Amino acid sequence: MxxxxxxxxxxxxxxxxxxxxxxxxxxxxxxxxxxxxxxxxxxxxxxxxxxxxxxxxxxxxxxxxxxxxxxxxxxxxxxxxxxxxxxxxxxxxxxxxxxxxxxxxxxYRKVLVDRFDKKTKKKxxxxxxxxxxxxxxxxxxxxxxxxxxxxxxDQEEQKRRFERLSESPETAWRVSKGDWKRNQKFEKYQAMNEEMLNRTxxxxxxxxxxxxxxxxxxxxxxxxxxxxxxxxxxxxxxxxxxxxxxQQDRGTENPEVEREASGQEGPEQERDQRESILAKADLSLSYSKEEYKKRLMELQKRMELLHGELYRKRIPVVIGFEGWDAGGKGGAIKRLTRKMDPRGYVVHPTASPTEREKAHHYLWRFWTDMPKAGHVTIFDRTWYGRVMVERIEGFCTKQEWQRAYKEINDMERDLTDAGAIVLKFWMQIDRDEQERRFKARQQNPEKQWKITDEDWRNREKWDQYEEAVNEMLIRTSTPKAPWIVVEGNCKYYARIKVLETVVEAIEARLEQERSDRA
The missing domain is CATH 3.40.50.300 (P-loop containing nucleotide triphosphate hydrolases)
Structure with a gap:
């Protein structure tokens, strides 16, 4: 070419x-x-x-x-x-x-200059x-x-321009040793550019x-x-x-979103398969208060030590929490971070996007908050809002939320390819437990702020959300960025499962790194 x-x-x-x-x-x-x-x-x-x-x-x-x-x-x-x-x-x-x-x-620098300089490895x-x-x-x-x-x-024109730039002290700085090296090996570098153009x-x-x-x-x-x-x-x-x-004049605005959100599409067999994911959660699992306190103390001590190891080994961690309203996300996050160094982690509560966030791709606000190496970022609600609340409430089109599964998988692959540990928790409770927690919040002056009219409205769409969640779990749980369904009717059990999962994932990564060095 x-x-x-x-x-x-x-x-x-x-x-x-x-x-x-x-x-x-x-x-x-x-x-x-x-x-x-x-x-x-x-x-x-x-x-x-x-x-x-x-x-x-x-x-x-x-x-x-x-x-x-x-x-x-x-x-x-x-x-x-x-x-x-x-x-x-x-x-x-x-x-x-x-x-x-x-x-x-x-x-494209990654696959051109960095590749030529062998900063980007062949693998x-x-x-x-x-x-x-x-x-x-x-x-x-x-x-x-x-x-x-x-x-x-071409090579000769480039050489002439380099020589002309090098003649003047005002412009000589613009020609680096790397520039001359790529000119000397012009054919090799041209082949890299050719491949880049063909592949992209x-x-x-x-x-x-x-x-x-x-x-x-x-x-x-x-x-x-x-x-x-x-x-x-x-x-x-x-x-x-x-x-x-x-379409608006005809009164047909967003019919696809309404039809899909209400579950009118898709073969029954596929829907039954999706529903089975959450249905498999054994919500009877529990710990006594004594068992909980003992396990909590042990796990938090381990988490304290592991957090320091993450920093020393420069391993980033991304943890996302989703779940039903009152499902226990806040309580699990609080126990998870209890013994962690506050300088090494941040918790991002995800609310409705601001006007500035709406002016960007929906993943932009999450990318900007991703942790650097050695740090932990915890998202209380995540990018999965695209395939849940935005899908159900019609805040995006059917085409937008359907392509979001691949977009999200691509983003999480970029994170894990860069060495991040990515874990995603779905806090699962049943309808009766949610209603009990809602009423308890309403009766407690210290917790009334946690319950809103929107929470009650969302309960009316439980079946639609359940179908969306099951599809999300199937389509976006990968070996390197898995979904973990947390049985949450017992808060003690849920908090321990979250801590155990995070601790085990970190320990597995550290063990893998030791094996790789051996």
Whole structure:
């Protein structure tokens, strides 16, 4: 692909000026339309060293309102970034709806420069490509426009540019030893770029290869690519809005969500299989108060020691709690963290998303809170709200919650691939126990704040939630990020099971690391 490009393409000054007048006005107008329609845009610049990424970004932003974009220069990972999964630093730099983010080099560094420098090991390469494609697919499915531009020059042109830059003290710093090494082994590095383009050129995020020997030609081509892609998305969003307006006028808004949420779809056999997951929970399991106190003390002491080991070994832990209202999440979290060093863990209670959070992909707010290596993050309610409350209450479309299973599995795989322990607890109680706890809260002035009208309303949709939970457990429990159903009618039993599970998972990981070193 790359070796067959015609890198002699050029554009005269008069033609360039004529084209750019129209293109600059077009891009300025499209930026305003994207802002008004809430379309987020990511523009990633990749290419060979000295191919002009910085220069072309500088040219592109001349047509943009500076209040509506941000430019990120992606270099070596910082210490903070090294302590997270590699996609974390890009999830935390996503543009809000209506804004544009431009990347001078991007998430592709992992499979290009880092691969060439052998920072990315061969065994990790497939996973890196898989994470990149999942990242782009998730974002574009949610309405993000991803424009990927690859600037191409040949080996001799690159060498000439390096030499010219090296001649001046003001620009010599821009050429590194790594740049010269990649020039000397141009064919090897070109093959890596070729593989990257082939493996990540997708329908939802295609590559646009720009011949960059001539600056004017490259600038005009980039402007045209960006303008065409934005225009395409603006047209698509306007058509979709018009269709939604017609549906609303006909009174058919979100029929799919209502039909699926009410359990009107799916073969009976499959539904019976899903219902069996929660039905298998033995809610008669219990501990006496004496047994509970003894086990609690032992487990909390072990947890205290293990928390220190996690920090020393730089192992991150992600623990998610879901369950029925009054299912015992708060009590379990309190006992779990009782002896942990407060400097090494954080508990995130997940409420309805804020306006800023709504302006991003629904997973964005969870990615930003993921722990760095050696720390523990506990989520009281999680990203699984997408396939439960948002599904049942119609806060997202059927298409959105159905694709969320894969998106969530992809995210959790990124976490475990980066070395995290991921555990997810479903706190299971029956309807009668929930009603008893609700009434007890209402009668206790110290706990009345825990019960709301919404809690009582949710009980009316118990069957719908039960079906959604069973499907969630089946579709998102994996060997490395399992769901643990906690029998919770007895609070003592539930708290001990949570502590035992966390302790055993940590001990198993530490034992695995000892075996790997042996």
């Amino acid at each position: 790359l070796e067959k490009l015609d890198l002699t393409k050029s554009m005269g000054k008069s033609e360039y000026k004529e084209k750019m007048v129209e293109l600059e006005a077009r891009i300025g107008r499209l930026q305003r339309e994207c802002r008004s329609l809430g379309i987020p845009v990511m523009i990633a610049f990749e290419g060979y060293g000295a191919s002009g990424k910085g220069l072309q970004i500088g040219e592109l932003i001349q047509a943009l309102d500076p209040r509506g974009f941000e430019v990120y220069a992606v270099k070596n990972e910082t210490k903070e970034e090294q302590m997270h999964p590699f996609m974390w630093r890009f999830w935390t730099k996503l543009p809000e709806k209506g804004r544009i983010a431009i990347y001078d080099s991007s998430w 990790d390469l497939d996973r890196a490509f898989q994470s990149i494609c999942a990242f782009e697919e998730q974002l574009t499915a949610d309405g993000m426009v991803i424009i990927k531009i690859f600037l191409a020059i 050129d997708t329908q939802y995020a295609p590559w646009h290869i720009v011949e960059a020997t001539d600056r004017r030609y490259a600038t005009a081509r980039i402007y045209a690519v960006v303008a065409d892609r934005l225009e395409e998305q603006v047209k698509l969003v306007k058509e979709r809005m018009e269709q939604e307006k017609v």
